[in-house]
Amino acid sequence: MRVKKIVLAAAITMVAAVTLAGCGKKSSSSSSVTTTGSTSGNYQGVIENGRYKTSKARGVNTAQNANVYNLKAFESGLTNVSKLVFSTKSYIFQEGQYLSSSTLDNWLGRKTSSNPTGLNPAKGKSSDPNPEYIQQIEEQDYMQQSGNSLKLKGIVIGIGVNSEYTYQKTTDGPDYTKKISDTEVQKQGKLAAAKILKRLRARKDLKNVPIVIALFKQASDDSLVGGTFFAYSKNNGSTISSWKTLNYKAVVL
Template identity: 65%
Template sequence: MALMACTMILASCSFGSKSKSSSSSNYTTTGSAASGTYQGVIKNGRYRTSKSRGVTAAQNQNTFNLKSFESGLTDISKKVFSTKSYVFQEGQYLSKSTVTNWLGRKTKSNASGLNPKKGKTNGTRNPTYIQTIEEQDYMTQDGDNLKLHGITIGIGLNSVDYYKKTTDGPTYQQKISDAELKAYGQQAAQKVLKRLRQKKALKNVPIVIALYKQAANDSLVGGTYIEYNVNKGDSLSSWKTLNIKNKVLPKSSESTSSTSSDDNDSFDNFKTQVQTFFPNLSGVTAQAQYKDGTLSGMHITVTTQFYSETEITSFTQYISTAAQKYLPSGIPIDIKIQSSTDMQAFVYRDSGQKKFSSHVFDSY
């Protein structure tokens, strides 16, 4: 509670007062956060960006992977570092060149490469296992400054390795099994932990390491975290398993996935209602996430052609009503309503809310 109060003082005392001549504190935060979200760190009026900014974005061809890798990492951090007590800071201890070297193959000139050297093992090509690494820092108030409390590291592992035999040649794919991916990730996690502990600032803070299984590049939903490890020393503690599954709805007919048929039915009912609204067809798709076998949230996209602003307004109202009636209750759901070019309106129910809210993107 004391920490929370400090955070709030930080937010209210310095925001926007860049010309302050006092040298006492040049830190502030991004503002009073909604419950269950972290505030971010601003230094000298500017957001404190990651020291390895852009590496993950450059490593990922699938933006769904990019988003779910980063927001999934924040979700894991929330299990360990309370949003009430800690402030989020983009990673400051791993530089762009460090991360880039770690993501490379191990070679004479890159001894720190976490991926295996080129070649074969037991007749099989050594794939690139580790696609990306991201650091998040969690801070507490220390007098006028912020002090590092702990860090979280996400390691993104390929379920499919995409590679070329010659620079301009075709792209080949090598599948990596779940067991192989996990075993390699755990070994890499141990190396990463040892290396982090060699940094003076990271000697004694809690370090969380989480393994993420990247989805294939053509997937319409990102990958998922499979396990994480909370450490005080320099050898890994026991892994905590996560049971998270992402699905795309509607299910393709050949799919034999384990999506609960109830969830699929309620989505299908919603979809049918929405699609009958206009004479022209509307596309309705969703990403659904399951935690421990239970539906935990949905991102729905509805695409149609609108002929007028009044059609957008009426459709949005209709979708709010249909969502309330047909979609599962008690979980966060958002629905983007798009024309071919732009988002036109938006319907959502946040975690803990009972009713859907909506907003039409109007224009003067």
């Protein structure tokens, strides 16, 4: 089986650290936490104890994705969705601090007796396995200054859903590919979103913050463009309120 799972909670670290650190002057929010300056249309970032504040899921291997265009499209696209809800003028971007590497590894796995939190179904028959639908997850936090500190005011979760599934019936055998319909992509993305929202709300520190969940359709491994986000939902409770459709398209220039 050659399904490749990734977690992008830390994928923007290097780009963001370089970009944000070079944008304007730093403004102090406490003795140990500062924010970068920002250019028009971009978020300020968080620097803590002199270092860019990276995700709690940093270090999870992102190199397993066979299509680098999916990585780039997911990364940039999720920030664009965030801008629809959290203004760059009012909010400060912080890489995810609530979902750890181990948590996301478990969520991206199959649901088994040893991994009850897996968002993907049990494998089933080796000759005709159930697809692994959920391929990647990223958390972004949005902060506001409150006196001399930063307070969490919103979370954005991106969920990448496979449009195809590649597997082997026998070890080292030929690859087979199952196409996943748009209807199934939407269904599986929304099922995962509902579960993730409930899990986040179960945390005391996340009971009352707005949580935005955005769904991304992965492009095939051989595509020359990455996938696209197709829906998002802003939620104040523990159940999905409603979905807004996104009409994004990716093209080769």
